Amino acid sequence: MNEPLVIIRDLRLQFRTYAGIVHALNGIDLEIYEQDVLGLVGETGCGKSMTGLCILGLVPRGGEIVSGSIGFRGEDLLTKPESYMQQVRGAKIAMVFQDPSTSLNPLFTIGQQIETVMKRHQQADKTQMHERALELLKVVELPDPARIMDTYPHELSGGMKQRASIAIALSCGADLLIADEPTTDLDVTVQAQILDLLRRLREAQGVAILMITHDLAVVAETCQRVAVLYAGQVVESGPVDEVLYEAKHPYTRALLEASPKRSSRGKTLQAIPGTVPSGLRPLEGCAFSPRCPRAMEVCAQPPPRVAVTPAHAVYCYLYADSEE
Amino acid sequence: MAKAEYVVKRLLLALLVLVGVSIITFVIARMIPSDPAALYVGPRAKPETREAARIKLGLDRPLYEQYLRYMGEVLSGDFGISVRSRRPIIEDLKIFLPATLELVFVSMIFTLLIGLPLGVLSAAFKDGWVDHFSRVFAVVNVSMPVFWLALLLQLLIVRQLGLFHIGGRVSREIAILHPIDQITGFYLIDTALAGNWSAFRDVLSHLILPSIALASYGIGLSIRMTRANMVEVLQQKYITAAWAAGLTRREVFFRQALKNAIVPTLMVLSLNFVWQISGAMLVEIVFLWPGLGTYLVNAILTIDFPIVVSVALIVTVFYVLGNLFIDILQAAIDPRVSLE
Ligand SMILES: Nc1ncnc2c1ncn2[C@@H]1O[C@H](COP(=O)(O)OP(=O)(O)OP(=O)(O)O)[C@@H](O)[C@H]1O
Numbered sequence: 173m174n175e176p177l178v179i180i181r182d183l184r185l186q187f188r189t190y191a192g193i194v195h196a197l198n199g200i201d202l203e204i205y206e207q208d209v210l211g212l213v214g215e216t217g218c219g220k221s222m223t224g225l226c227i228l229g230l231v232p233r234g235g236e237i238v239s240g241s242i243g244f245r246g247e248d249l250l251t252k253p254e255s256y257m258q259q260v261r262g263a264k265i266a267m268v269f270q271d272p273s274t275s276l277n278p279l280f281t282i283g284q285q286i287e288t289v290m291k292r293h294q295q296a297d298k299t300q301m302h303e304r305a306l307e308l309l310k311v312v313e314l315p316d317p318a319r320i321m322d323t324y325p326h327e328l329s330g331g332m333k334q335r336a337s338i339a340i341a342l343s344c345g346a347d348l349l350i351a352d353e354p355t356t357d358l359d360v361t362v363q364a365q366i367l368d369l370l371r372r373l374r375e376a377q378g379v380a381i382l383m384i385t386h387d388l389a390v391v392a393e394t395c396q397r398v399a400v401l402y403a404g405q406v407v408e409s410g411p412v413d414e415v416l417y418e419a420k421h422p423y424t425r426a427l428l429e430a431s432p433k434r435s436s437r438g439k440t441l442q443a444i445p446g447t448v449p450s451g452l453r454p455l456e457g458c459a460f461s462p463r464c465p466r467a468m469e470v471c472a473q474p475p476p477r478v479a480v481t482p483a484h485a486v487y488c489y490l491y492a493d494s495e496e
Numbered sequence: 497m498a499k500a501e502y503v504v505k506r507l508l509l510a511l512l513v514l515v516g517v518s519i520i521t522f523v524i525a526r527m528i529p530s531d532p533a534a535l536y537v538g539p540r541a542k543p544e545t546r547e548a549a550r551i552k553l554g555l556d557r558p559l560y561e562q563y564l565r566y567m568g569e570v571l572s573g574d575f576g577i578s579v580r581s582r583r584p585i586i587e588d589l590k591i592f593l594p595a596t597l598e599l600v601f602v603s604m605i606f607t608l609l610i611g612l613p614l615g616v617l618s619a620a621f622k623d624g625w626v627d628h629f630s631r632v633f634a635v636v637n638v639s640m641p642v643f644w645l646a647l648l649l650q651l652l653i654v655r656q657l658g659l660f661h662i663g664g665r666v667s668r669e670i671a672i673l674h675p676i677d678q679i680t681g682f683y684l685i686d687t688a689l690a691g692n693w694s695a696f697r698d699v700l701s702h703l704i705l706p707s708i709a710l711a712s713y714g715i716g717l718s719i720r721m722t723r724a725n726m727v728e729v730l731q732q733k734y735i736t737a738a739w740a741a742g743l744t745r746r747e748v749f750f751r752q753a754l755k756n757a758i759v760p761t762l763m764v765l766s767l768n769f770v771w772q773i774s775g776a777m778l779v780e781i782v783f784l785w786p787g788l789g790t791y792l793v794n795a796i797l798t799i800d801f802p803i804v805v806s807v808a809l810i811v812t813v814f815y816v817l818g819n820l821f822i823d824i825l826q827a828a829i830d831p832r833v834s835l836e
């Protein structure tokens with residue numbers, strides 16, 4: 173296995189709100205390998221987007237990273253000044269967002285938007301940049317790139333907009349692409365095309381992808397590895413085959429139960445009983461234990477990391493004894 | 497193309513509004529004084545003279561003919577004659593209109609240079625000290641009486657610091673030593689065209705204080721408008737995307753975001769601009785500026801009807817042009833506008 177490109181350790185993010193301190197991320201541990209696709213799954217509000225934004229150093233107002241480290245090529249990004257992060261964003265780590273109709277600036281043409289990013293990170297003259305922008309639009313398989321260059325976002329369909337966003341993100345040869353639910357707002361057929369494109373880009377461009385999604389089918393289709401998030405913590409991570417087909421953590425299993433693929437026809441989807449903790453209280457033990465059918469007394473303590481196989485880890489007391 | 501079509505449509509609409517307004521001013525000018533001929537010849541004229549004046553003024557002709565004649569006169573620059581001074585109104589306008597426009601233009605430059613950046617920075621560093629400062633500054637500007645600010649500037653900057661001038665458009669010595677050829681009536685342009693740079697500098701330094709006094713309201717307004725719209729735009733997804741692309745603060749705030757937030761500010765400023773053409777009287781009086789506002793107020797006080805109607809017509813033309821300008825600018829900024 174190749175080297176990790178990103179190593180996140182004990183990442184904790186809090187928000188100061190009028191209701192009190194919200195514990196959004198509670199000690200995330202993650203590795204993203206070079207040229208690998210890591211899926212990040214979990215229910216809404218579990219901290220997927222925040223994890224992505226933390227990597228870019230773009231914590232929203234009111235948020236504060238209180239501990240942890242984000243190693244990128246051996247450098248801890250959390251210790252870097254803003255000026256350094258500005259050079260990393262867009263050039264080494266890029267991001268694609270969920271809804272392409274709101275994440276492209278409506279007042280600039282696609283060409284202008286690509287060239288603005290290129291001009292920021294690369295030295296090149298106008299014609300060179302124009303050439304490269306055209307090339308990129310071809311890479312993301314947009315028809316008639318020369319025309320697309322001069323069109324505004326509102327003139328494109330959702331799928332085309334998302335392709336254009338991907339072109340902008342990849343314009344400076346990023347090593348890591350953070351894709352935050354890149355297909356959630358698209359039609360089903362377009363979804364498949366975009367996922368297919370991302371998969372091929374990973375091979376052709378050698379870019380690693382952090383695929384944020386709540387859809388296990390997307391993970392199964394595009395990812396090599398997956399991390400399951402619950403209440404701002406990773407509860408299980410490892411190769412997709414192992415995690416999806418030999419899920420260990422009760423939450424991962426519940427998630428699989430609730431996912432449409434697994435439920436047999438005619439049976440209603442199995443909702444996970446209980447609700448996600450609000451984040452207003454600091455986590456003490458396992459966050460899932462109040463909803464867990466197999467909770468034990470010991471679950472009030474922070475769960476141990478158990479290596480199921482060398483690459484497959486689960487944070488749960490159920491497997492703790494097999495460790496010793 | 498949709499955009500060209502949009503511009504043509506707006507032009508036609510503007511033309512239509514102008515025709516409508518000219519009909520209204522015509523009606524006011526010709527119909528409201530019960531007998532314009534009597535007004536023309538004065539109260540002690542003989543009936544024959546009055547009858548001759550009726551024919552001379554074309555008042556015996558049908559209404560539409562009178563209107564066409566009126567339009568012809570206005571378009572050729574004939575706005576009639578002042579009831580009080582008996583001077584052709586156009587001669588007065590040639591002096592007062594450029595003087596006012598020059599003042600209002602320069603004050604608009606101050607407004608944009610101060611109001612827009614402060615509005616942007618205020619939103620960019622929301623709740624920081626820049627924001628607190630700009631907001632207080634904006635409130636002070638909006639609420640300070642303009643004549644009071646004008647007097648304050650005279651007192652502090654002219655009297656105490658000895659800078660700039662107490663009033664007028666040009667110093668007497670300059671007017672004698674380097675006389676200004678009146679070509680456009682805009683002294684900055686006239687002096688620049690003639691290469692008369694000592695007069696240019698003098699004219700400019702006369703413009704500074706009255707422009708600042710006149711700009712203050714617009715500055716306050718544009719800070720508040722820009723800030724409010726910027727705060728909203730900065731929450732948009734495409735701004736997060738711009739940060740994620742590593743763009744610099746300047747690029748994000750002043751290009752990516754401001755372009756999305758600027759149109760409402762420009763609309764308000766354009767209205768303010770048109771209002772100032774006839775509404776800058778208080779600044780004009782304090783700075784002895786021979787402007788249209790003072791001219792209008794004097795005409796109102798002396799019940800000089802033809803002047804009032806002419807100024808109203810001119811202001812309306814500027815109003816229509818201002819709106820047209822904003823419509824076209826908006827279409828140039830936002831590609832979606834022409835589709836509506
Ligand atoms: N501005 C904020 N103020 C307070 N808390 C916030 C703020 N933004 C995010 N949070 C907290 O961070 C948690 C994680 O949010 P995040 O957006 O990462 O969720 P997500 O997993 O991406 O969910 P979704 O699937 O809905 O996108 C939320 O539950 C919320 O409590």
Ligand SMILES: [Mg+2]
Nearest residue numbers: 220221222352
């Ligand atoms: Mg999210």
